[in-house]
Amino acid sequence: MSQVIYARVPDTLKDAVDMYAAERGNTLTSAVVDLLERGLVATSEAPSIAELGLRLATAAAQKTEIEASLRSVRLELQTLRSLSERARQTLGSCPRQECSLPITGYDLLVTGHCPSCQEALTDLLKLKAPQPEGTAGQPRAGGVSERDFLLLLGALGAVVGVAYLASKS
């Protein structure tokens, strides 16, 4: 079953359709039907192509966002790792004379006592007068190395900084 469409078209379009038909060895009618069908399919698919483009743009934006989050998480992890390494290092020795075993930043700041004799380490956190020339940085008996303690505080400060920035974003 078929119907007739009467349509007046520009000469250039008529010539182009004739050429299309001749190239394929078709009649003018089958060339017009073929071209109309293709045109209708393209028109009906246009919105879905636009939608796909939009989805692609959204996915690309999400990917950029996720990559940025990943970078920041990696940085936070790296900061935490350096704090963890710093906290494992020996800062000084136990203040109890009979013990005087090594004390780490973890013992000093987290557990607050000597891992061997359970002696409280809070006194070690008190600020001390400057040490004499030449002995600065040397762990004294029953004390902590100020240099190592400051390095630990620096690593701790970096973690606090990351947490502060994360809370603002």
Ligand SMILES: [Zn+2]
């Ligand atoms: Zn001890």
